[in-house]
Structures are given as C-alpha cells and as structure tokens.
Amino acid sequence: MSIADTLVPVGGPTLPQERRLVTAIPGPRSQELLDRKASAVAAGVGHTVPIAAVAAGGGVVVDADGNSLIDLGSGIAVTTVGNAHPKVVAAVQEQVAQFTHTCFMISPYESYVAVAEALNRITPGDHAKKSALFNSGAEAVENAVKIARKYTKKQAVVAFDHGYHGRTSLTMALTAKAMPYKSGFGPFPSEIYRAPLSYPFRDGLSGAEAAKRAISLIEKQVGADNLAAVIIEPIQGEGGFIVPADGFLPALVEWCRANDVVFIADEVQSGFARTGSMFASEQFGIVPDLITTAKGIAGGLPLAAVTGRAEIMDASHTGGLGGTYGGNPVACAAALAAIDVFENDGVIERAREIGDILVSRLTALQAGDPRVGDVRGRGAMVAAEFVDPATGEPDAALTGAVARACIAAGVIVLTCGTYGNVIRFLPPLSMPDELLHEGLDVVASALAAH
Missing domain, CATH: 3.90.1150.10 (Aspartate Aminotransferase, domain 1)
Known part of the structure; x- marks a missing residue:
C-alpha cells in the first residue's frame, strides 16, 4: 500500500x-x-x-x-x-479518454497544431512565426541552437554569466554555474562562449554600458562572422532573478540584427504571465528571433516549445526536429487549457x-x-x-x-x-x-x- x-x-x-x-x-x-x-x-x-x-x-x-x-x-x-486547475484537469481527463499517444511525427493530431498556432499568436512580434514542440526547457534550448546553426550556417553560440539553460550536455555548456549543474560531467560541447551580463546591483553599469562591454567581448573573442546565436534569459532564473538594466537587451538585439546573429530569448522560467506580461521580453521592448518556453506552459504537464520567425524555423530539413514524446496530446490539451486561463481569467x-x-x-x-x-x-x-x-x-x-x-x-x-x-x-x-x-x-x- x-x-x-x-x-x-x-x-x-x-x-x-x-x-x-x-x-x-x-x-x-x-x-x-x-x-x-x-x-x-x-x-x-x-x-x-x-x-x-x-x-x-x-x-x-x-x-x-x-x-x-x-x-x-x-x-x-x-x-x-x-x-x-479545473480547466486543465478537465482537458486532460477528456484527452486521456480519447488517446494518450500516437507520436506526432507518425500520426499528427489537432492539439499539437493548435498549441503551435496559439504560441505563434501570443509570443512577441507580429511577423510570420512557426513552432515546434518538445518535452523540457533544456530540449527546447538544444533545438533552438540547432535551428539557429542550421539557418546561419555558423557554429558559435554566446551565453551569459549567471545564465541557466538546462542539464543536458549542450545546455550544461550554456549554463554558467558549475555546482551542482556541471561539476564532473564534462567534457562539454565546443563553440560555446560566455559574455558578461548586466547585473545592476553588482556592476553599477547602465544598460548601454553593459551592452557595450558584452558586445566588445563578443566581437573580439568570438567574431560575428562565426556566431550563430546569442541566447539569454530576459530575466535570469537560477542565476538569481537578475533584471538587466534598461537598454541592455535592446542593444543586444540591435547588434544581432545588424550582424546576422539569431537572438534567442530563453523564457522557460519567465514566460506565461509570470512577470506580469505574457512574456518578459515584452517588458524590455524586444522581439526575439526565437523564443524557448516550457514550465508554466501546460499547468504542470511536461511540454516545451521553440517559436520563432518562420524563415528561421523552416531552416531545418524534414526529420531534423522532433522526438517521440514531443507535443504529447495530453500535454497539448493541458497547454490549450492553461493558455485559455492566461488569456481570459485575469x-x-x-x-x-x-x-x-x-x-x-x-x-x-x-x-x-x-x-x-x-x-x-x-x-x-x-x-x-x-x-x-x-x-x-x-x-x-x-x-x-x-x-x-x-x-x-x-x-x-x-x-x-x-x-x-x-x-x-x-x-x-x-x-x-x-x-x-x-x-x-x-x-x-x-x-x-x-
């Protein structure tokens, strides 16, 4: 018992x-x-x-x-x-009674498509977007990097001090903190670089000053011609809920746009109403090229996503993205219910x-x-x-x-x-x-x- x-x-x-x-x-x-x-x-x-x-x-x-x-x-x-939440519970119960799995890559179903449509609609920016669904935040981040590398035909990726992006091999490399996330688990993938974050409490810099410092390091130590993507949490999670100074994130986005670098906003922890807007990026006036989401997306069920500019999301060859459980129908039903709550229940x-x-x-x-x-x-x-x-x-x-x-x-x-x-x-x-x-x-x- x-x-x-x-x-x-x-x-x-x-x-x-x-x-x-x-x-x-x-x-x-x-x-x-x-x-x-x-x-x-x-x-x-x-x-x-x-x-x-x-x-x-x-x-x-x-x-x-x-x-x-x-x-x-x-x-x-x-x-x-x-x-x-009652809406999530009801949606899950209804879906479980219908079917629990087919694998979307084998037999597609509507709820996966509906979640993608919702994410394309509610994420920042009014450009054409597409989405792909996965299981965890780390898996979403890995796929965002894959997509950016495929699109740009470049390899290097810049992450930031204090950042946390997951526990898989690639996302451990992106994550800054050694203990308990990385210690003893190397070697890690190559072509991952780290830049200084805007940390107003400790660095005393304005957003413009912090951005200039980061961009200078990126240009000198990585080089824009080698850089596929910059990935950053608009408000850091595990790193200490660090809120960058005003102007820091917009300056990074502007530099990325000018240098054909994909800007990835990791909103796994900050997304879905957590910060008082649907996504934290909105509060800084930025529109990411790709945005990764998970955690609050499905009311407690495991689901994650990469959403972004259609031309970037379509860069991968057919079969290059996916996974057995990605966009599980039960998790998708929960996500549609949760998104309804986020949008309509205050x-x-x-x-x-x-x-x-x-x-x-x-x-x-x-x-x-x-x-x-x-x-x-x-x-x-x-x-x-x-x-x-x-x-x-x-x-x-x-x-x-x-x-x-x-x-x-x-x-x-x-x-x-x-x-x-x-x-x-x-x-x-x-x-x-x-x-x-x-x-x-x-x-x-x-x-x-x-």
Missing part, C-alpha cells in the same frame, strides 16, 4: 487555503517515503522540501502527514495557473498584484535589515539577495538558514543565484493575498531569528 492510498485529500483550489503544521517537517509518513527514496532513487536526484506531497492547489501543498505548506515556489514556476493582472505585494513586503524588510542587499524582479517573479552588510559580499550561509527555517515553519521557498545567496519567490497566481502575506510573515520571522 502506498502513502497516497492512506491519505489523499482532493487537490486543486478546493483545498483549504491555510498553513497547517500537524507534525514536524518531515512527519513520519513523509519520512517513510524519504527513506524509500534513499534506497531506490539515484543520489544525484535531490529534494528541497522533505515531505511526501499528496495534494496541492490554490497556494498550498499538502503532505502525507496532513501538513499544509504555503507554496512560494510553484514547482519552480510551473504551476503558475495553480495546481490541478492571470496576468493577478501576477502584477502579487508582484506589488512581494516587492512592498520585501523592500520593507530591506529598509530595516541591511543584510537584504537587493530586491528585484517583475510581477510574481521576485527575489531578495542576501549580503554581508559590511562588505556587500554574498551571504549564502544566511540564505540557506532562512530557507530551512521557512520550510520547517511550513513555507516552501527556493534559493538560487550563482553565489547561493538569493531567495526567489514564485507563488502560484492562484494564491490568495492573505496566504501570501502569511508566507512573507514567516520569511520575515526567519530572517529576524538569524
């Missing part, structure tokens, strides 16, 4: 929206699963919150011991519309409201505690960077201690950043205000206690 057989609360928005601690974290039933995990699952697969999740919805995750935790992570920005506006609360509460903390060095982000994608107030150096120890205290008190928070000194806030947009405030109260108490 599984843990879920003994306690399965109904998930979705009907769950009581409350923080409730019945046991210490982890409780005995959760510990039972963690013991089984240690025996059965590879040690390299870690976990942040020591619970056995059995239900989730609204703004909470419920574990096997009956504890209800406030969710400020959304499974890393995946359950943006809320866990087990979710983008809700992201802005949540962002206002996050920024207000966190800047108030910053005003009273110099260890909060920076508060940054857009919409419901906000972070606090913790530092030694005397030196400004990153304080990863404090960050880890605050995060652990929050989890022990029933609030799920996630850390990030190259230096491990950032707590990121990614609440589901279905979270009620009072629950968000309570979660932030716990964060404030944890910080005060350390």
Whole structure:
C-alpha cells in the first residue's frame, strides 16, 4: 500500500487555503517515503522540501502527514495557473479518454497544431512565426541552437554569466554555474562562449554600458562572422532573478540584427504571465528571433516549445526536429487549457498584484535589515539577495538558514543565484493575498531569528 492510498485529500483550489503544521517537517509518513527514496532513487536526484506531497492547489501543498505548506515556489514556476486547475484537469481527463499517444511525427493530431498556432499568436512580434514542440526547457534550448546553426550556417553560440539553460550536455555548456549543474560531467560541447551580463546591483553599469562591454567581448573573442546565436534569459532564473538594466537587451538585439546573429530569448522560467506580461521580453521592448518556453506552459504537464520567425524555423530539413514524446496530446490539451486561463481569467493582472505585494513586503524588510542587499524582479517573479552588510559580499550561509527555517515553519521557498545567496519567490497566481502575506510573515520571522 502506498502513502497516497492512506491519505489523499482532493487537490486543486478546493483545498483549504491555510498553513497547517500537524507534525514536524518531515512527519513520519513523509519520512517513510524519504527513506524509500534513499534506497531506490539515484543520489544525484535531490529534494528541497522533505515531505511526501499528496495534494496541492490554490497556494498550498499538502503532505502525507496532513501538513499544509504555503507554496512560494510553484514547482519552480510551473504551476503558475495553480495546481490541478479545473480547466486543465478537465482537458486532460477528456484527452486521456480519447488517446494518450500516437507520436506526432507518425500520426499528427489537432492539439499539437493548435498549441503551435496559439504560441505563434501570443509570443512577441507580429511577423510570420512557426513552432515546434518538445518535452523540457533544456530540449527546447538544444533545438533552438540547432535551428539557429542550421539557418546561419555558423557554429558559435554566446551565453551569459549567471545564465541557466538546462542539464543536458549542450545546455550544461550554456549554463554558467558549475555546482551542482556541471561539476564532473564534462567534457562539454565546443563553440560555446560566455559574455558578461548586466547585473545592476553588482556592476553599477547602465544598460548601454553593459551592452557595450558584452558586445566588445563578443566581437573580439568570438567574431560575428562565426556566431550563430546569442541566447539569454530576459530575466535570469537560477542565476538569481537578475533584471538587466534598461537598454541592455535592446542593444543586444540591435547588434544581432545588424550582424546576422539569431537572438534567442530563453523564457522557460519567465514566460506565461509570470512577470506580469505574457512574456518578459515584452517588458524590455524586444522581439526575439526565437523564443524557448516550457514550465508554466501546460499547468504542470511536461511540454516545451521553440517559436520563432518562420524563415528561421523552416531552416531545418524534414526529420531534423522532433522526438517521440514531443507535443504529447495530453500535454497539448493541458497547454490549450492553461493558455485559455492566461488569456481570459485575469492571470496576468493577478501576477502584477502579487508582484506589488512581494516587492512592498520585501523592500520593507530591506529598509530595516541591511543584510537584504537587493530586491528585484517583475510581477510574481521576485527575489531578495542576501549580503554581508559590511562588505556587500554574498551571504549564502544566511540564505540557506532562512530557507530551512521557512520550510520547517511550513513555507516552501527556493534559493538560487550563482553565489547561493538569493531567495526567489514564485507563488502560484492562484494564491490568495492573505496566504501570501502569511508566507512573507514567516520569511520575515526567519530572517529576524538569524
């Protein structure tokens, strides 16, 4: 008998929206699963919150011991519309009853085409676009690079300091942070180069100055004639929710256009209403040549996409793009339902409201505690960077201690950043205000206690 057989609360928005601690974290039933995990699952697969999740919805995750935790992570920005959203559930149930798989490359089906049509419509720019569907953000990034190389007939790719693009061989090469993502897993693919990012809190540069620095390095160390693509997260995710200075991204796009370089916006984490617009690129006034999406696209089901200029997307020969599960019909049904929610249920506006609360509460903390060095982000994608107030150096120890205290008190928070000194806030947009405030109260108490 599984843990879920003994306690399965109904998930979705009907769950009581409350923080409730019945046991210490982890409780005995959760510990039972963690013991089984240690025996059965590879040690390299870690976990942040020591619970056995059995239900989730609204703004909470419920574990096997009956504890209800406030969710400020959304499974890393995946359950943006809320866990087990009714529209997503209904669409998935209907599709599962019809068929679960044919492989789109063998027997095409309408939902894949409909998702591509929706992405072509809602992504930035009014030019002709096409899309291809995949399984994960890393897979989308790999294919975006393939497409750019095929189109330009060039090989080099530039990524940026602090960037995160995935865990496959190519995307590890694109990713900046060694531990835990790259260490010991090399050698990595060649023709990957790195440029300095605009990081206003640490470099003090204007967007124009930071762009000039990056472009100068690219021209001197790579050369535009060799460069197929520049790939960047408009707002970095794992790198620390770094928001580039105004003008940085437009200058990069302008340079790419002038030099026949494909500009790829990795919006895997920042896309789909997370930042208070459908895509973060919109907030910086840029139109990418290619955009990669995943995470929030399908309400919790695995789906990813590359969308871009039709002439670039069509550069590949037939059969050059695809995959057995890419654009799975169940995931496509979920995506169409989630996109309906994003467009018609006020979710983008809700992201802005949540962002206002996050920024207000966190800047108030910053005003009273110099260890909060920076508060940054857009919409419901906000972070606090913790530092030694005397030196400004990153304080990863404090960050880890605050995060652990929050989890022990029933609030799920996630850390990030190259230096491990950032707590990121990614609440589901279905979270009620009072629950968000309570979660932030716990964060404030944890910080005060350390």
